[in-house]
Amino acid sequence: MIVKDEEKFLPECLDSVCGIVDEIIIVDTGSRDRTKEIAQKYTSKIYDFPWCDDFSAARNYSFEQATQEYIMWLDADDILLPEDQEKLKKLKESLPPKREVVMMDYYLSFDSAGIPLVLSRRHRLVRRDKKLKWIGIVHEYIDVAGAEVCFANVAVAHRRQGSHAERNLRIIEQWIASGGRLEGRLLLHYGSELADISRLEEAAVQLNRFLLQPGNALSDCVLACIKLADCYEKMGLKEKKLETLLRSFQYDTPQSEVCCAIGGCFEERGQWETAIYWYRQALQTAEELVLGFMENRSFRTWLPHCRLCICYAKLGNLEKADWHNEQALQYLPQDPQLLANRSKFNNLLRPQT
Missing domain, CATH: 3.90.550.10 (Spore Coat Polysaccharide Biosynthesis Protein SpsA; Chain A)
Known part of the structure; x- marks a missing residue:
């Protein structure tokens, strides 16, 4: 240690x-x-x-x-x-x-x-x-x-929570200042740390540089696309966000996190059926953990079910909305919003006589 x-x-x-x-x-x-x-x-x-x-x-x-x-x-x-x-x-x-x-x-x-x-x-x-x-x-x-x-x-x-982004960024920038070469995975880390402290324009430049670099691990390229898409979201560049998420498919099969993010892009546009397609894709991924790649299991469990509930409700399909709300409750049984949804669906679909 x-x-x-x-x-x-x-x-x-x-x-x-x-x-x-x-x-x-x-x-x-x-x-x-x-x-x-x-x-x-x-x-x-x-x-x-x-x-x-x-x-x-x-x-x-x-x-x-x-x-x-x-x-x-x-x-x-x-x-x-x-x-x-x-x-x-x-x-x-x-x-x-x-x-x-x-x-x-x-x-x-x-x-x-x-x-x-x-x-x-x-x-x-x-x-x-x-x-x-x-x-x-x-x-x-x-x-x-x-x-x-x-x-x-x-x-x-x-167990520890919090970010080491500022510390790591200081180390990397001192490395660059001392003549160290910014290449390989270090370039990805530099772009990611810049993104984590909201130096978004600089982060986007470095992450794009990384993606143009030959010899990257494919999982690193997917991570770079996710980070870069998040930068574009915060910069208000919605089209670039979607382009970057779709770009990740050049490197690997669709990841649940990417599918949820794409679904969110179409949900924001009110394109409910297209959003439903991508949220369903997130549920169908059976990802093998890749070395060093962080997986958030919410992206292939309760989160797409929650979004599908909303999308189906927007289309007027309350039965499917109710079903997805119930699926989400299996993961979050005490969630107040999901429980409130259950009560609403019961009143609408199963009214007391």
Whole structure:
């Protein structure tokens, strides 16, 4: 783990794994709080690393301190929930030695019922003797080229909310100022961070540059299109938004998030039947999680059902509107607007005699 000023989150993180892993390595990049004092309760392997605005450099240093057969990495604001602690124990006992990289789900947020809502997938466990390296000054990732990768049904849950956009943007812009090249995935991250702090025109330029760059991962291109379309929406460029969403189909099959956004474009125009088509497409997607790509499950569960309820009601088809409202209620059973809709549909379709 690499840490800095994590006294709030570190105990729960380490409590969730300390009885499972064989060693805990903490690399501190300049804490001013009680982080290292807390870490000492769990391990003697605590190292200082002078922060140099390069996350992969710190991660690689942490990997160099490891001594066991496999290395698993976490952030201080990650935990393994009890169910996943048991799964990790079983994985530790049964993982074949030839497995070089293990990919796991990464839960980024949960709904009110505690069900994962936004999730991604990361390379989480690697064989130490492969000497795999981290890449990227921000949004770093492990270069697993040539390694055998498998998936394990173990998930890591992330707890911290908020954005690191300003910090990441500062690091990237310092990199550029020092002569670093803005290319590859870093260009995508630069455009995304600019978008997140509402420097929209600059973000659009960088995201378009990324899409014109050869050799991009197709999933990265889809993400760039989603980000760019959102920029155009906030800039009031509705036609460009729709063009960019449709552009994403050059790179991959339609994603539920894209289908919902396209449906919203036609809903705004009052083109109810076309909007219905795209919301139905969102429901029909069965997406396999792509490494590093965040999926918000609402885009293929309750959200399109809510929009379909509205669109069918606008067309006067109250039976279908009612049906989709009921489908949405299966995901959000306490939602006040959906419950109010149920009452209205009952009065209209099933009046008391």
